[in-house]
Amino acid sequence: MNLQYLNAFYVTVQLNSISRAAKKLHLTQPGLSMQIQSLERELESTFLIRSNKGVELTEAGKILFEYANTILSMQNNIERDLKNLESDRKELLLGSCKAVGEYALPCSIYIYKQDFKDVNINFEINNTEDVVKNLLDRTINIGIVHGNIDADNIKTDKITTDRLLLVTPLPLIKDTISSDEFKKLPLIFREEGSGTRQTIKEALLQLDISIEDLNIIYELNSMEAIKTSVLSGKGISFIPELSIKRELRDGDLREIKVENLDIFSKFFIAYRKDYELVDYEKEFIKFIKSSKRGFVKNIEAASHYLEAALIFYTPFENTPS
Numbered sequence: 001m002n003l004q005y006l007n008a009f010y011v012t013v014q015l016n017s018i019s020r021a022a023k024k025l026h027l028t029q030p031g032l033s034m035q036i037q038s039l040e041r042e043l044e045s046t047f048l049i050r051s052n053k054g055v056e057l058t059e060a061g062k063i064l065f066e067y068a069n070t071i072l073s074m075q076n077n078i079e080r081d082l083k084n085l086e087s088d089r090k091e092l093l094l095g096s097c098k099a100v101g102e103y104a105l106p107c108s109i110y111i112y113k114q115d116f117k118d119v120n121i122n123f124e125i126n127n128t129e130d131v132v133k134n135l136l137d138r139t140i141n142i143g144i145v146h147g148n149i150d151a152d153n154i155k156t157d158k159i160t161t162d163r164l165l166l167v168t169p170l171p172l173i174k175d176t177i178s179s180d181e182f183k184k185l186p187l188i189f190r191e192e193g194s195g196t197r198q199t200i201k202e203a204l205l206q207l208d209i210s211i212e213d214l215n216i217i218y219e220l221n222s223m224e225a226i227k228t229s230v231l232s233g234k235g236i237s238f239i240p241e242l243s244i245k246r247e248l249r250d251g252d253l254r255e256i257k258v259e260n261l262d263i264f265s266k267f268f269i270a271y272r273k274d275y276e277l278v279d280y281e282k283e284f285i286k287f288i289k290s291s292k293r294g295f296v297k298n299i300e301a302a303s304h305y306l307e308a309a310l311i312f313y314t315p316f317e318n319t320p321s
Contacts, residue, residue: 003075005039008032009047010068013061016054070137090119090280095140097195098223099162100267101125103243105144108293112284119280127221129193135272142281143270144288146195156268159289163241164199164263167253169231176257179207185256187214188235191221196265200238203263240265 012021012032022032040046047061057065096105102125109121126134131143132151148156166182189211190197201211217235220226226237227244231252239253247253269288271277277285287293 001042001071002035002039003072005035005042006064006068007072008035009039009061009064010072012036012048012055013057013065018050018055073137073139090116090278092119092121092142092281092284093140094121094123094142094144094284095131095134096123096125096144097128097131097146097267098125098221099146099196099240099243099265100144102222102224103240108288111292112287116280116283127191127193128195128198132270135270138272138275141271141275141277142284145268145270146265147199148266148268149270153273154270155273156270157285157289158266159269159293160267162265162267164196164238164265165241165244165248166236166238166256166258167230167244167248168236168256169233169253172254172256176259178259179209179261182258182261183209183213184215186217186235188226188229188237189214189216189219190223190226191219194221196223196238196240199265200263203261207261238263 008021008025008027011025012018015021015024018029018032022029025032027035036048043064045060045064046058047064049056049058094109101123105123109123113119113121122140124134124140128145128147128149131140131145132149132154134140135143135154136151144159145156148158189200204210220229223239223243227239229235230237230239231247236256241248244253248255269285271281271285
């Protein structure tokens with residue numbers, strides 16, 4: 001398969017326009033069309049249908065587009081790793097779930113960099129499902145995930161546990177509510193693929209409660225966005241205790257206890273079994289599993305450390321172009 005032609009197809013679908021894709025790829029529109037047609041002839045399928053709204057994927061095109069992202073990312077990763085090998089560059093490719101990445105991890109990066117100043121850190125935050133995907137397609141080499149994962153080529157080690165608290169800024173009528181009362185609350189939830197959502201889902205099953213039984217008013221893909229929404233009175237949600245220590249202390253948020261329900265989030269560091277970790281990656285894993293990692297307990301401290309860590313930060317690209 002010609003990867004140049006595959007990239008032409010991928011960019012065209014991303015931009016939903018032959019003309020915009022041709023401009024981005026520095027091609028003429030006829031030249032771009034010829035590349036896509038050559039790819040279709042090579043694979044004996046039709047992938048795109050032009051319309052007045054742009055381009056439309058055929059069923060074969062949908063399949064190819066799903067694979068294209070992985071194939072092109074792997075091509076970029078191979079070129080990146082070979083370039084780093086030639087230059088002897090040390091690069092820590094790190095991904096994290098949002099529950100840790102948005103709050104606790106920035107200070108750990110800062111502390112690690114004090115002893116490893118020559119290591120460039122590429123750090124991106126996703127939900128757990130995407131962190132695992134990036135590990136498997138070799139976009140990153142080390143991931144921090146919410147919950148233990150079941151993947152053939154992934155090894156995990158537990159690093160910490162944190163409580164998930166159901167919280168609200170509103171005065172509480174009762175300290176504890178029943179499961180039936182809980183079902184009526186206006187809840188804000190994390191999106192599908194989130195480790196936090198999966199942890200809550202599994203805990204609720206112990207009470208014979210399914211996600212469908214709940215009054216979920218909307219979903220967000222960021223714990224910080226959920227925290228902001230809850231603080232502004234838009235709904236009630238489960239939030240990691242480590243991220244709301246100050247708000248609980250100052251009375252800005254109050255815990256709602258549900259009878260017979262205690263939820264604990266477990267976080268793991270993950271890496272591929274078939275990948276040989278280099279020394280500075282082994283040291284990072286050892287460090288993040290130790291008490292020296294310095295996980296902070298509030299967002300102000302996390303922001304302070306993040307600003308310092310950005311001095312050492314290298315922008316992370318994982319989208320094929």
